[in-house]
Amino acid sequence: MSYSVVIVEDEPPARAKLERFIAELEDFRVAGHADTVDAAVAEIGYLNPHVVYLDVQLGVRSGFEVMEGLRGIATPLIVFTTAYSEYAVKAFEIQALDYLLKPYDRERFLQSVARVRTALAEPDRSDFEERVRRLLAGIPGRPPPAKQILVRTGERAFFLDVADIQRVSAAGNYVEVHVEGKSHLIRESLADFATQLDPSEFLRVHRSHVVRVGFIAELRSMFHGDYELVLRDGQRLALSRRYKQLLPETIRERL
């Protein structure tokens, strides 16, 4: 088994360095590379790699635009590379995402590889998706989250007020959006649907559940550091340790 890698980097020497380091690994192979935002989206969409090394600064554009472009197309594991971006570094640290600060040495690269291997071995990477969602939501200059979401059912389309949404859950290829007393099915992945929601209002508490903060009634301690959430409608959801780490600090430190 070897993992495929796409390198998104606009400076040839930086790309050459990554290629050289990756060539030394037995379980990684470089499947392709791109040096612009548009080429990266196309390449990643086409190759569907396991890992993407993504430069945060691509000329005057941003590597985050690549991630926006990938929404609904591919969900590779992303390792950010950056020469200097105070904002990005801070954001990565807050979201505990891996990044390589240029110039980096082999040792630092291998550290990151070890983390990538661990993450790739994990069947459920939904918490990584959640970290990326929050990272993207925090990027300055992004439009504010939508107040209404267009929902298409068989024969009609209507607007759903985000303020009415209580929770969203994954159901196969669909998401089930729960509004007071009823629910709507939308054909989209939970990760993609969640990008429309404000991370400070809606928490991902499980790989299959996103909940409005105000809709949580109770947090119950279970065994092994796991928790159970009780919602205002009586619904109970398990909160695993990994997702507990993603709770807002104000809630987490009281647990």
Add this chain to the structure above:
Amino acid sequence: MKRSSNTLSNDMPQSLTARVSHSADGAQPWEHVPRPHGALASRWLGSRWPLFLTLAILFGLYYGLNHLIGLRSGPPIAAWKPFVWELSSVLVILALSPFIVRVEQRFRLDARPRSRIVVAHAVAAIVFSAVHTTSMVILRKIVYALAGDSYAFGNVFVGWFYELQKDVITYLTILLIVFAVREFRERRTGELRAAQLAAQLSDARLRHLTAQVDPHFLFNALNAISNRMREDVDAADRMISHLGDLLRAAYATDQQLLVPLHSELEWLRGYAAMMAERFRGQLSFELQVDPGLDRLKVPRLLLQPLVENAFRHGLAEGRGCLWVSVRRVGERLSCTISDDGVGLPDVPLGRGTGLSNVSRRLQLLFPHDHELTLAAREPRGTVVTVAFPASE
């Protein structure tokens, strides 16, 4: 995609600021450039006519009152007469003061030779007195006639001599005031201009620092070296030496406004070499300097923001060609920076482009003798031209 050329030459400075300057405080750099001297006289009284007239009338009334009180022990006299005498005198002096301003400009008190200045002002004082006395007497005769009276000047020579000795004092007083005011203004303007130049230079130096020691530039350069050293040790060595040159130029702290062209081109070569390494195979840079120009003086760090712009915005994807040429055209040094990149932006150039800094510094250094043009290049890209007087 052809766009019109935006001429930023000095014959249309207003449109220049409107387009590219975006100065934070709104101050216009040419506001404080000394005006041609001919304008000074009219400006001296120009907009302040009402103030000077009021002051003159107050002075006239004051002297008139004094005069009247001084005469109280003598034979009785109509009270309005002393006021007419003094007002007529003061108003004529006021009307003549622009003449003194002009004479002072022509024969400045601090000019050489002294003898010439003394003679000129002596003659001017006599002329001033003659005109003052004559006009004053005519005015008095008119007012007296209107009042049904008649004004007698008495013995012409005695009267004129009496007025002359007073007028010489008046002339000297006005002369000194004019000199002092002009001196003060020029000094203030000069200081302001010097301060502005210093501020612009330090702004340029800051930009320079943030361009070469911009963390993004620096760390990417280090990363490129860290890759290059595994491919070609000598090439990596050269990169380190270029980076050293750039850092040295950035840390230079001398305050010179103008530096020899060859030292200005040093950082340019280093910067271009680093960029060419970072975007190897994608970027070409060509520098063409006519021979014999090395010692000519150029504004420090003037080309840096323009070249940086061309790299950053013109060649946004890191691909393309950049040409810099420095030539002598007549009495001017002309630099052009052209790229085959994305061309002129549709929106007015932003504050961050550094172009406003360049235009302000040119305006301050060569107030009416420079050119800065920004034009579309055929078939694509941008050409920036800067020209200013060539001097050693």
